[in-house]
Amino acid sequence: MRRLGSVQQKIPCVFLTDVSEEQSRKRDRQTFQVIATENVNPLALEADIHCSFATEKLDGTCCYVAPYTGQPYLWARLDRKPNKRAEKRFKKHQYSYKSCKGFTWNLEEDFKTVPETWIPAHRVKHHNGHPMPDEHGHIPGWIPVETSNKQYCWHSSVVDYEAGAALVLRPCSDDDDMLEIAAVPLADLQEQTLELIGTNINGNPYGLGSKKQPVHCLVPHGIIPIRNPPPVNFQQLCSWFQDSPEGQVEGIVWHCNNGTLIKIHRHHLGLRWPDGDTRLADRPVVIRVDGTVDAYDNSRGLFASLFTLNGHSFSRLQDVQFGP
Structure with a gap:
């Protein structure tokens, strides 16, 4: 079987996104909604997404x-997250600048402790021996299941x-x-x-x-292929998720030839999940x-x-x- 890229970091959306000040459809306590625009993400184009392999996002x-x-x-x-004081500073910065960029973390003091067995995910950047958070303020990582x-x-x-x-x-x-x-x-x-x-x-x-x-x-990851996936087009993807039996999935992950992973999920398009029967459950x-x-x-x-x-x-x- 085809061996595809592993998921160690958050995967970017196939479209550029905006933040809407409405209750998230995906997370109960999140008071904003990340929605897709109709503009294809330049990262997807650089990775030649039109020649990629599409699989079901689970x-x-x-x-x-x-x-x-x-x-x-x-x-x-297990993502290492900021403590309450650092989270408050981070959110204040986001609100003031409408962006995560420019925020400075204290890598020694700003994050919650994790078990000694915890390891950072692959490709997490380090500074002075400390793993650095991503744009969301989290340090992706893993803990062994004992x-x-x-x-x-x-x-x-x-x-x-x-x-x-x-x-x-x-x-x-x-x-x-x-x-x-x-x-x-x-x-x-x-x-x-x-x-x-x-x-x-x-x-x-x-x-x-x-x-x-x-x-x-x-x-x-990457083992459930999507047959006849729709083109990377906002309207055609919306129609596919709503009208095609193959579209009863949470989303799509595109595996590009250069190893880049790109995704879309129904929440990006303002669509419900689950919405009736799911494709996987019916197989x-x-x-x-x-x-x-x-x-x-x-x-x-x-x-x-x-x-x-x-x-x-x-x-x-x-x-x-x-x-x-």
């Missing part, structure tokens, strides 16, 4: 696979470190429309970023599992969690439950369930 939480304690490990996204940390229990449910495996949702190699949930060696996912989706993530737009039987899985899926009978004895319930369904197909991803 609505979950970003993860990363990298070594920890001598073995491949799942890492959760099974003892209850805050990351849903992340933990999709990995079995003893078996060295992760539960991954991906297209089947022998069927264009069929998906599979497979137990994949963590070693095969090294240095990849993935999206954790499921019952307890971001309001569960894909309708996976239930409170009683939660279902979560990892989706490698058929087969369970491929095989191995020996005791392979996942020490894992949590999700591996064991999916093991009992090995080889079973469901007509829709959102219909995956265990037992009667």
